Amino acid sequence: MAHAVRPPRQKLSAPVRDALLDMIRNGTVAVGETLPSERELMERLGVGRPAIREAMQSLAGAGLIEIRHGGRARVAAPSIGRMVDRISDTMKHILANSPASLEHLKEARALFECEMARIAASVRGPTHIARLEAIIFDMERAIDGPADFRAADGRFHQEIAAMSGNPIYGAMIGALFGWLTDFHADLVAVPGLERLTLAEHREILEAIARGDAAGSAAAMADHLLRVNALYRQSNLTRG
Amino acid sequence: MAHAVRPPRQKLSAPVRDALLDMIRNGTVAVGETLPSERELMERLGVGRPAIREAMQSLAGAGLIEIRHGGRARVAAPSIGRMVDRISDTMKHILANSPASLEHLKEARALFECEMARIAASVRGPTHIARLEAIIFDMERAIDGPADFRAADGRFHQEIAAMSGNPIYGAMIGALFGWLTDFHADLVAVPGLERLTLAEHREILEAIARGDAAGSAAAMADHLLRVNALYRQSNLTRG
DNA sequence: CGCCTCCAACTGGTATAACGAGTTGGAAAA
């Protein structure tokens, strides 16, 4: 029983990564400034170039730094939107392999979008309404072009979220829409469904336009309840 | 003007990454199964080992595969919770460098937690209430231990979210709490504040216990409004 | 015969050297 539970001896790049992270957090290198070159870090930290590279690639993958061929790495200006894009692959993997998570995410989206509609109704102004009407017009024009219709559909939801004035909401709604519809892209072309979607969007818009918070939330709930049920049905026929 | 906007010639590891991603999505390698070894992929795709390694490290960083020293890489079982942990560094970077995003995230948290309280009130049962009371008891015991108090505080909010039955909610609330309090960890020790927090938590619990959806949402809103204001104040004195 | 031990052949992790490719700043020319 002499086998001590020796920890798996973390990779050499981990401490390197931590050191770089520290430089960024301490402000040793501010946003936009450049990190030391790989060769310099290599001799400063006493490890080989692969370890340095792996740590930097990891930070780049997390969106903390930007690496350009030929130039030094810079500390990246952070952005919620870019971060959301970055986790897209991971989220799609989760949704594809965990039916339960898919249902949970749809539920979360519905809850979230209803609140967005509620807020939108309480802050709406003529400009907002005009923008939403323009998007609905785009949807009417694209009623026979599945890809364009879907894009405009997404813009409608995102525009409502944007009305809140909180860009995080817009980014989240956009991401949720993309993840869920990408996953069910095969049933976009069901004929006749576009008209139903369009009608429901109009109802939501009307409720928002008259400042009816509860009504717009309810209209949004109805809309997403139908869409979610549709998704669920397509899963059944698929499996 | 002969300079064509030649694209920056994406890194060699990108197509490798795409190829691996395809194998995973196609089901060529299912969850839990192993990917080909680095050497094999290297000759199959006609690139050097670093390119293979970089692509695999990227996928591992995204949580799609798990790499163990000495064994082949396996397709990871996806998990929302792990994904949230993974984006923690990125989110902290964003919050540290974008005061606006910090405010937006606090607003999002408030909106989200109010809905959690609302749902909790409508589904509450004796077991739920007992668990929440136990957590509040923990907070009372830890009233002079900032770290323990903070941990119990987080558990209280997470438990409320868990009552919804949707694990995504719990994961999100936990992550939001961690990000925001980590960022303001220095003011945890303000004396007397713990008692106020405790009192507000009790109010929330009481509203949930009597099934008062609107009341619990309002109590949660009051609680977070105060906390957010406190955070904002600490930022002012800091800058 | 079945179980355990141990080692050989994998596997990923790291180091080094070398060269390709892109960027950049300053020297040289106009």
Add this chain to the structure above:
DNA sequence: TTTTCCAACTCGTTATACCAGTTGGAGGCG
């Protein structure tokens, strides 16, 4: 002074070698 251009520096990629952990099977032990 402005423009041009090149040399030095940077990251990107390859090749090779060796270290370190894992694994499965051969062989020994019960």
